[in-house]
Amino acid sequence: MFNYQLPVAEWVQAFTDWLTQTFSGLFAFIQSVGNSLMGGVTDTLLFVPPIVMIILMTIAAFFISNKKWGLTVFTGLGLLFILNQGLWNDLMNTVTLVIVSSLVSIIIGVPVGIWMAKSSKAAAIINPILDFMQTMPSFVYLIPAVAFFGIGMVPGVFASVIFALPPTVRMTNLAIRQIPEELVEASDSFGSTSRQKLFKVELPLAKPTIFAGINQTIMLVLSMVVTASMIGAPGLGRGVLSALQHADIGAGFVSGIALVILAMIMDRFTQKLNQPTTAKVKKSAKEKKRHKIMTYAVLAGIVLLFAARFISSAMGVTKETVNLGYVQWDSEVASTNVAAEVLREMGYDVKMTPLDNAVLWQSVANGEVDASLSAWLPTTHGALYEQYKDKLVDLGPSLEGVQSGLVVPAYMDVNSIEDLSNQAGKKITGIEPGAGIMTTAQAAIDAYPNLKGWELISASTGAMNIELERAYQNKEDIVITGWSPHWLFSKYDLKYLEDSKKTMGEKESIHTLVRQGFDKDNAEVNAILDNFNWTEEDMESVMFAINEGDSPEKAAKAWIEENRDLVDSWKK
């Protein structure tokens, strides 16, 4: 009986599938409402010129901190730094994600906390759920989030809310339970209804503790920003994730510091708001009036801002948007940026969404993104192709003759996979676990008897590059999962290991995929993507420029200038 494994994974999968299908209408509705809502918030935030926003925030910091200079100066300088680093758009996207997630958490969390405080039965049921929510690795929430809401901001909010909700619920429950019994009795003894008791006594007394919970929730949401960027949530997290995948310490730090600045500002703001108004001195009527006027002024300002934004966007020409999904491998960063720049030249509004490979395929299949230029076929992404081939359109190869396989430095004396015995500590250094090449590398380990006992280490593309560089400099053994075209081959002297069993695939092509119906919705772009093709040398030159420090956009533009004829030929 111990040989029988409970099919828990299958059950969960079946249940999720059932949910996805049964409530697909609801999910789609939430997604579209959520997307337009959050898009609206972000656009409104971006509508304000950054400098004006920074000045407003600095003034707000000045008053919120009771006219102390520390927070004021920090807010001003911190935001200026973010603007200076070109992260303003990302910052505003992150702010939207944080605000919306926090609001949803509060709207759900506070009532649930109250319910827990009022009913011991509810508390007994909800508490273990909260434990579950808090300890489950946050990555797990991304999977159903994508299944329900696709990619983008909405699943980011969904995952963030699940991860960040518990402190608000717990602290609300605790706060209400901690109110002295005598005060509750006093309220009851005067004939308060439970509503009156809640709003006149319990919530005001519980407020400081509830605020502490909300503060924690906001901090947790901020920490989810990075994780959520894996499923396309825009914002500062993308910078961190991309830096991780390229092992780009500098860029990673800059995005990280921007997040820290944002976190500190939000933390100090919420804490200051929570402090009792100048130590219990009753506000004079004049002060109260001034407060009221200020609140109305702020509200009116926000409403005006929204109105102005919508009027201006209604008057402006709405460009057609093309959404390109990609994986943050160097090759795909190059090709997707080139395609994006070509489309931008033609007046399209191009959105680029970095995603995990498996999520990317799924997103093309269910129409979340319009196109992807990063399908390695037939072998590397064969499994994914089999899974989704009915739900997407393969426009054929954009680059032929690519290869992937196990790669070693030339100084190692092995030439084929069969030559491997106990080199490199019996480890193959790989990339992201979801990548196609990881599947084929595992297949190779299983297929070759001499690789028994070998281990495939998953990390990130950037981490693998660093490992290779270190091993190369020390002339140590290393086996990596490699593919070409790649600038690694021009930087180091590397060689593919012969693969007699062809488990890692023969020469492959990179294909362009589009969602179903894209040819009808946007025939022009569809045609360009269909025509898009270039050579290994072309791609490597872009990749090399990026690796030398150019921004992807700049490298793509430079390549387009040099290859104007080829690009023009795509447009026909």
Added chain:
Amino acid sequence: MNKLEVKGLSKIFGKRQKQALEMVKQGQSKQEILQKTGATVGVYDANLEVKAGEIFVIMGLSGSGKSTLVRMLNRLIEPTSGEIYIDGKDISKMSEEELREVRRTKINMVFQNFGLFPHRTILENTEYGLEVRGVPKEEREKLAEQALRNSSLYDFKDQYPDQLSGGMQQRVGLARALANNPDILLMDEAFSALDPLIRREMQDELIELQAEQERTIIFITHDLNEALRIGDRIAIMANGQIMQIGTGEEILTNPANDFVREFVEDVDRSKVLTAQNIMTPALTTNIEIDGPNVALNRMKKEDVSMLLAVDRRRHLKGSLTAESAREARQNGQALVDVIDKNVQKVTPDTLVTDIFDLIYDSPTPLAVVDDKDRLVGVVIRGRVIAALSSNANA
């Protein structure tokens, strides 16, 4: 008609209440029941009648069930069984809405630790009962301000509770209840958290208030002296049961059972009274430091016409009257020249009966000194008489 009537009221906390109720009927003790069933008997079979305008005191030691009993009267604690009639209506059967109406209009409560809302000003606390009743803001402010004026707290109306002393906070608690003009006032050890001096003041205030307003008051206390002072009738509780109900006189002269007798005796300890037991703190002047002005100021402040004179180490030197202090001020004399050195002294273990003879001849209080002639307190006449009279009863 009785304002409030309670019939067979019981409260059992915890599980297996039926079994516990059976056991308590058989006369088993609280501890036994707790051990066998895990249930705690709060109150068992309480019966009482309170007349309109009466101050009815419920007293007993900690854990006797008096707070549980009073909380059942407005159903802050749901009774396990029994009936509670207010103006002839059984509130134990009332729906939530009816009960709320009774709480809003008929019966209000004052709490031991005042139960003031820390986030509301004094005025906002006072108008709370009116606010939940839906009285318009202007009217309820007027009523609350009047209630605060009656308690001389009007000037503090915009302060917060933690800015007030305990006595003031409790007066706010009382004003908050009275602002509603309830028929019945429940006071759960309302003065126990106050210091003795303020406590006495509050008792006086309550008696005065009662003389003006004729409210029905249920007063809980664990202090026999307080009960005797303010109570028209007293119920004594022990182990969740009412032992005896009667006037203070009846309870002192005719205790219903051994428990009440012990309880009453234990409180006044008359059989073994010594000077130590009945002395009060002495009001003194240090003649080595103080001059006549300081001494007179002190007398004025303490409302007395005489002080005991001591030196730096509290050795008794004599007594000082207001007249002689004034004389000293006029003649520019030092206090040491005008004090009366002839003061009656006793030791702390002198029996009350012996003191009686001494104090009869002495115009001044008796000084109680220790074996090193240091002043530890004084015995005033009233205390001796009180002690002796209860002695005579015993």
